[in-house]
Amino acid sequence: MKIIGAIPRPVQRLIDQLSWLPGIGPKSASRLAFFLLRSKEEHVVQLGESLISLKRDTSFCSVCHNITSSDVDPCIICADVNRDTDLLCVVEEPLDVLAIERSGTFEGIYHVLHGAISPVDGIGPDELKINELFNKIRTSEIKELIIATNPNLSGEATAMYISKQLSDGDLRITRLARGLPVGGDLEYTDEVTLARALEGRQDM
């Protein structure tokens, strides 16, 4: 087709790669590629270098499994002596930690599961950092576990699974108040709603 010949190969390759990103369709990808062609080479190369080194320069915190710089383990939150280590908040993804930090009302520590239980997608407890969570609870002084999984089907399933497994101990298990819009995505919740949900957390 004529149109394919009109786009130089290096540009077409970039368009194809950008189209693979979430929320970026072929038109946005073209627009981005041609924007980059017009931009200062320095900026474009820096962006390229950041991408190449992204995985190399980051790793997972050995304590909470959140993303951290490769040379910082445990992560800044886990290493912070001012945080309340009695209070552990379980989230699905690193972005959820950011959302809760942004609400400015949580002083405890985190545990990142890296997903939620979803039998349809073949994701069971063993695919997540759930055993690590149980080990942590057994071996440390945690008094309250706040389950902050997403308010959707797999998030609820994960919350139920965790709370059932831990129900015979004297650990207080809570979950975020149902102020969250059901079916939504935790990381997009506004700060005020999220702060309300934290304050109004209920025993489960």
Added chain:
Amino acid sequence: MKIIGAIPRPVQRLIDQLSWLPGIGPKSASRLAFFLLRSKEEHVVQLGESLISLKRDTSFCSVCHNITSSDVDPCIICADVNRDTDLLCVVEEPLDVLAIERSGTFEGIYHVLHGAISPVDGIGPDELKINELFNKIRTSEIKELIIATNPNLSGEATAMYISKQLSDGDLRITRLARGLPVGGDLEYTDEVTLARALEGRQDM
């Protein structure tokens, strides 16, 4: 601020760089960065490499000034012996060439100005490939010049400037029919409207 500590430096740097792209705000940039963190390293590195080599592997066609692979000059369109070299279409940007190619109704050749006259932004004829256009018209056998600048203020100013400078020759000067939505952007025009506008072009 606490929230800044919660994002590892390599990730924050990538978020800042992605936010600088058009149409990508800080929230989309975070989401993209964390998507890339979850993606296969291979894919992310390939995207990074494409960005780094983008400028090195592309250059401008010495004939039409459109973007071409560094090792292909003149570009595929200029080198195509089946194209009608009597018919020259002037556009502002490389993306506009793609939009017209996509309409499938144009068999001539192109000239890319790399912008439009805009005194407010300090862009006059000398900042564009306008002298190159006049040289081309003087030294080749072009019978018709189709001015396909954007249907907005600076596009119209550019069209007027070019047609005035060339009005004393016997070159036929046309512009795309006013089927284009005024104030819009040429590259987003749908194929049918663009094909209509090409067919209905009027002498100016």
